[in-house]
Amino acid sequence: MTLKYQGKTKDVYSLPNNQVLLKFKDDVTGENGVFDPGANTVGLTIDGAGKSGLKMTKHFFEVLAAKNVVTHYVSADIEDVSMIVKEATPFGKGLEVICRYRAVGSFFRRYGAYCTEGQPLDSFVEVTIKDDERADPTISDDALEMLGILSKEEYAVLKERTKQICQIIKDELATKNLELYDIKLEFGRDKATNEIILIDEISGGNMRVYKEGVYIAPLDLEKDFLK
Structure with missing residues (x-):
């Protein structure tokens, strides 16, 4: 394997046949030692975070595969803390797509004059450009x-697929009395087919989840959800 890219929370290695291996790390995004899925810097290292994130990711990608949702997922090795995926090209230098069900985090910081914290939102989708320098x-x-x-046609596909995928994840979490407040996804183009597909991971580090109004931290979420 050849190291292709070192990311904040994963390292990426090239494999044959338009595939790559993602090696999950224990680093998570946040600021001042506090976890924040919306942050664009590594805020802290949590022992076991990589394996925890991969367990959640494997579960959700397999749920999506069973519902015929197209993703980059091929297979996962929990003990090696790695995942093999189809290689994908990003949109520009990378986009993040957030689906919001409650007014929290950066949404509430921006629009707090017009809403209350935790106010329900109707699957609000917004796109951000991956650009650390410009936040x-x-x-x-x-x-x-x-x-x-x-x-605009591709954006419409992105928005529709985001709502579809996030509803599946939200419903899956609800089976354990867990409520999804918001989630961050990434999409790209399948290098082999050019089709728009879901990429990256689906874990506690990408979402805010609450249980009976109480926030559940990523590692606790994995333990609660997959027990």
């Missing part, structure tokens, strides 16, 4: 098209 700014479909990152 991952949000971007509209008009701007994405004008900058040649994503056409």
Whole structure:
């Protein structure tokens, strides 16, 4: 294997046949030692976070596969803390797609004059550009098209698939009395087919989940959800 890229929470290795291996790390995003799935810097290292994230990711990708949702997932090795996936090309330098069911985090910080914290939202989808230097700014479909990152037709596909995937995840969590407040996904184009597919991971580090109004930390979420 050849190291292709060192990310904040995963290292990426090249494999044959348009596949890559993702090696999960124990680093999580946050600020000042506090976990924050929306942060664009590594805030802390939590022992076991990589394996915990992979267990959740494997579970959700297999649930999506059973529902014929197209993703980059091929297989996972929990003990090796790694996952083999189809290679995908990002949109521009990378986009993140957030689906929000409650007004918390950066949404509430921006729009708090018009809502109360925790107020229900109707599967609100927003896209941010992966750009640490500019704090991952949000971007509209008009701007994405004008900058040649994503056409409006592709944006519509992205939005529809985000809502579909997030509803499946939300329903799955609800089976354990867990409520999804928001979640961050990533998409790319399958290198072999050019189809828009879900990439990256689906874990506690990408979502805010509450149980009876109490926030559940990522490692606790994995233990609670997969017990």
